[in-house]
Amino acid sequence: MSIKITSNYSPNFNPIKRKPNQIKFLVFHYTGMRNDSVAIEKLTNVKSNLSCHYFLKKNGEILLMVPGSYIAWHAGKSKWKHYKSLNRHSIGIEISNPGHEHNYKPFSKKQTQSLIKLSKTLIKKYKIKSQNILGHSDIAPERKKDPGEKFPWKELSKQGIGLWHSLSIQLLKKNRKIELDQVSKKIFFNNLSKIGYAMKKTENLKNRKFNNYIVKAFQRRFRQELINGKIDKECLIISNNLAKKFA
Numbered sequence: 001m002s003i004k005i006t007s008n009y010s011p012n013f014n015p016i017k018r019k020p021n022q023i024k025f026l027v028f029h030y031t032g033m034r035n036d037s038v039a040i041e042k043l044t045n046v047k048s049n050l051s052c053h054y055f056l057k058k059n060g061e062i063l064l065m066v067p068g069s070y071i072a073w074h075a076g077k078s079k080w081k082h083y084k085s086l087n088r089h090s091i092g093i094e095i096s097n098p099g100h101e102h103n104y105k106p107f108s109k110k111q112t113q114s115l116i117k118l119s120k121t122l123i124k125k126y127k128i129k130s131q132n133i134l135g136h137s138d139i140a141p142e143r144k145k146d147p148g149e150k151f152p153w154k155e156l157s158k159q160g161i162g163l164w165h166s167l168s169i170q171l172l173k174k175n176r177k178i179e180l181d182q183v184s185k186k187i188f189f190n191n192l193s194k195i196g197y198a199m200k201k202t203e204n205l206k207n208r209k210f211n212n213y214i215v216k217a218f219q220r221r222f223r224q225e226l227i228n229g230k231i232d233k234e235c236l237i238i239s240n241n242l243a244k245k246f247a
């Protein structure tokens, strides 16, 4: 598998080296900026305090911005399972896409092809588990929507990159928008915790709002046809299926 990577370094990283076995996650992002050059300028500008390890241009070209042995600044405040501040434990990949704020577009075929090659290389190099391949919104749901509902998670999972459910489209459609009782909602939230989302106890409004962001993050990732923040039977059966796989 040939993979061409060009260096385009960012000064934004933690200068203390980390060991390869500290790297447990791949985190996918979209840039949320109008085009490649605006995004590259930002991610390599010392004033932005932002960076990533790899940058995928619109045409699929891969840029190395920070070598994997250093911590790049891509995830910010974040949480997954018992991990906090995922930067320390992850490789961050930024994929050029204008994002929800600038007319969100499908990812290009060439970007997806490059992402598959790059991810396979990194999974092998750092022995990254399938359940540790995440989107930015999974680990920072109240702040982030990226990589969003157009991200090809299903296609990637077929290549062994990340987890996906094993339910038929017909079954899912049949259960879409069917309301749930309180007991089933509890099961759903419990499943999200098992998957790794940082669910909060629902005793106050602030926590319930936070959990609602998690519901949307879950939908952007696993029920991309309808992002409405409402839990229905389709969400429940997907979460049942995934809770076992992520365990």
Ligand SMILES: [Zn+2]
Residues within 6 Å of the ligand: 028, 029, 030, 074, 136, 144, 146
């Ligand atoms: Zn991001």
